[in-house]
Amino acid sequence: MGVEIWQQSGNLLVKLSGELDHHTAEELKEVINREWEKDLTCNIIFDLENLSFMDSSGVGVIMGRYKQVSKTGGKIALCNLSPHLKKVIELSGLLKLVYLYGNVEEALRELALT
């Protein structure tokens, strides 16, 4: 799995590629936490365009980050979901907790308004 991570206008952007499973989930959690603690940015935006696979371990990571950001009023946004990712995310009840956007620009724009 590949992770690109950066801060942008008060948001933490996380761009993933490859496969997110139990094995790669732990590493992702550490990378995000390290970056998040630097600046306690309010929202985390995941760009999942190049993520080819995710199972319930990925859901666990997103739920964990939701708990983290909601303490300070932040939100979680997921962008560019493939049909496979959408199916896993719908089934796991994550839709109640996160915002879905077609792309990162849309997420940045909409989150700035909320």
Next chain:
Amino acid sequence: MGNKDCMKLEIPGYSSNESFARAVVAAFAARKDPTLEEISDIKTAVSEAVTNAIIHAYDHKESPGSVIILAWTEKESLIVEVVDQGVGISDLEKAREAFYTSKPELERSGMGFTIMESFMDEVEIETTLEEGTTVRMVKYLSSKKLQGEKSYGSAE
């Protein structure tokens, strides 16, 4: 085995082997010409079963035992068995509940069995304490040629 369409894979129970295990079953299933959605469903369900075995079955041991993955086809169905010789599941009812996890400290979502049950057509679990667990899953493969390539995702 009389069936010529079968496979057996044995991996040491380390998380680094999860991606290999699901990729092998997906490659095996591809011989039946499944749709992309069916392949994704199978990969995800196998990933859940193998991950469960790796996280839970050998938790008490210093070095994990192996996980055996068997797959075969019968008519238009794919059958996959994920077998471990670990601790077994003490409360199967509870384990199958959505959002239940015996390891909340690990940020597990508790959705493993729920995903297996909704992505596959049949899921049976046999478990014996201190002997191990077998998860058997069946996926009915539709014929693409009859239905046309199905659109991905839910019908909504």
